[in-house]
């Protein structure tokens with residue numbers, strides 16, 4: 718099916734046929750090892766449907782070929798509301814702690830690792846569904862920067878907390894001696 722499409726549209730376009738080849742290869746793999754790939758595959762299908770639904774619900778709706786990295790970034794921010802990882806803001810008493818479920822109003826976020834895996838699946842799904850690799854919004858530099866900065870923000874707040882704890886400790890020692 719996808720190889721037919723690839724042949725029709727693939728004239729002079731190596732990327733189009735590469736996507737078709739990848740899809741064929743992927744189908745072969747699935748036939749060979751259905752049990753091993755099924756969980757990843759079903760997750761990927763679910764993610765792809767969720768993202769398609771998200772684009773359809775935009776006003777005005779966004780067609781997949783018009784989708785760019787900014788839609789993907791909005792989608793990632795939209796997913797944060799379903800996240801379970803608390804990210805404490807500066808000024809919160811839990812600031813710097815990785816994820817205590819404190820009784821505060823700090824936002825919940827998606828865990829960085831799950832976003833990284835999600836983008837990987839959507840990136841593959843985009844090309845398997847006929848998207849051009851060079852147009853792939855999930856492969857965009859802006860997405861890589863977003864994903865790279867997410868763990869740094871956790872790390873920055875954690876190291877701030879470390880410095881704070883060392884200072885408190887030194888202050889404790891100082892007050893014990895004087």
Ligand SMILES: [Zn+2]
Nearest residue numbers: 805809821823
């Ligand atoms: Zn907080």
